[in-house]
Amino acid sequence: NAGVTQTPKFQVLKTGQSMTLQCAQDMNHNSMYWYRQDPGMGLRLIYYSASEGTTDKGEVPNGYNVSRLNKREFSLRLESAAPSQTSVYFCASSEFGAGTSYNSPLHFGNGTRLTVT
Amino acid sequence: DQQVKQNSPSLSVQEGRISILNCDYTNSMFDYFLWYKKYPAEGPTFLISISSIKDKNEDGRFTVFLNKSAKHLSLHIVPSQPGDSAVYFCAASVRYGGATNKLIFGTGTLLAVQP
Numbered sequence A: 001n002a003g004v005t006q007t008p009k010f011q012v013l014k015t016g017q018s019m020t021l022q023c024a025q026d027m028n029h030n031s032m033y034w035y036r037q038d039p040g041m042g043l044r045l046i047y048y049s050a051s052e053g054t055t056d057k058g059e060v061p062n063g064y065n066v067s068r069l070n071k072r073e074f075s076l077r078l079e080s081a082a083p084s085q086t087s088v089y090f091c092a093s094s095e096f097g098a099g100t101s102y103n104s105p106l107h108f109g110n111g112t113r114l115t116v117t
Numbered sequence B: 001d002q003q004v005k006q007n008s009p010s011l012s013v014q015e016g017r018i019s020i021l022n023c024d025y026t027n028s029m030f031d032y033f034l035w036y037k038k039y040p041a042e043g044p045t046f047l048i049s050i051s052s053i054k055d056k057n058e059d060g061r062f063t064v065f066l067n068k069s070a071k072h073l074s075l076h077i078v079p080s081q082p083g084d085s086a087v088y089f090c091a092a093s094v095r096y097g098g099a100t101n102k103l104i105f106g107t108g109t110l111l112a113v114q115p
Helices: none
Strands: A004-007 A010-013 A019-025 A031-038 A042-049 A064-068 A074-078 A087-094 A112-116 B010-014 B019-025 B032-038 B045-051 B056-059 B062-067 B072-077 B086-096 B100-105 B109-114
Touching (some): A004 A087, A019 A031, A031 A074, A042 A064, A042 B100, B010 B019, B019 B032, B019 B086, B032 B100, B045 B072, B072 B086
Parallel strands (some): A010 A112, B010 B109
Antiparallel strands (some): A004 A019, A019 A074, A031 A042, A031 A087, A087 A112, B019 B072, B032 B045, B032 B086, B062 B072, B086 B109
16 A cells, blocks of 8 residues: 655755656546645645646746656656755645545655755 | 744643644635644645534544634644654645645644653
8 A cells, every 4th residue: 555655765966966756656646746845834835736647836846847747657857956955855646636625635755855965 | 925824833742631733824715724744754644624614623532623713723632642743734725726726834833742
């Protein structure tokens, strides 16, 4: 019963390097999300995909790109990493749009801890 | 502009007593509120939710109260257990981009339940 799986768990990058964070869910959910968590800031939405084939910007999209590869997979790419992107990144999924009247809570992965030096 | 606020960064409670975690919000358009619990090195897990048309929802030891006039909600845990020690996030749902809802999270409250 895997739920939402994120890889890698940890990553250290130098400024300017690129990398892709992978996320896959096995719950047949329609919507997927990328959040970042920073001390004192809560969880902030980076990008989301309401359904397969669509992606949209969240609150803090600058410096990131996403790909909804299929219904299961949603990746987050940092093209040129910056120290300000040091954070813990969480992928999440929900059956319908998060928190709608269908009572569709988000299911989170265990996060990727990224450090950019 | 923090639309969802958890003003207490931490809370310490004795085992068996009641834990009350508070959350304030500013946007009257929020239509659903949720609480998440997070252990270290894990992702947040859904705990309980409440629709904006209700004022109370109960699930076992967990009860969420919503006071719309005060734009305030609270999570009550009775009785508190050491395993409840975690960070608790309040979240609110709002229509975003016309196509879906998004969740806006508070900054979290660290609950420590002392044996």
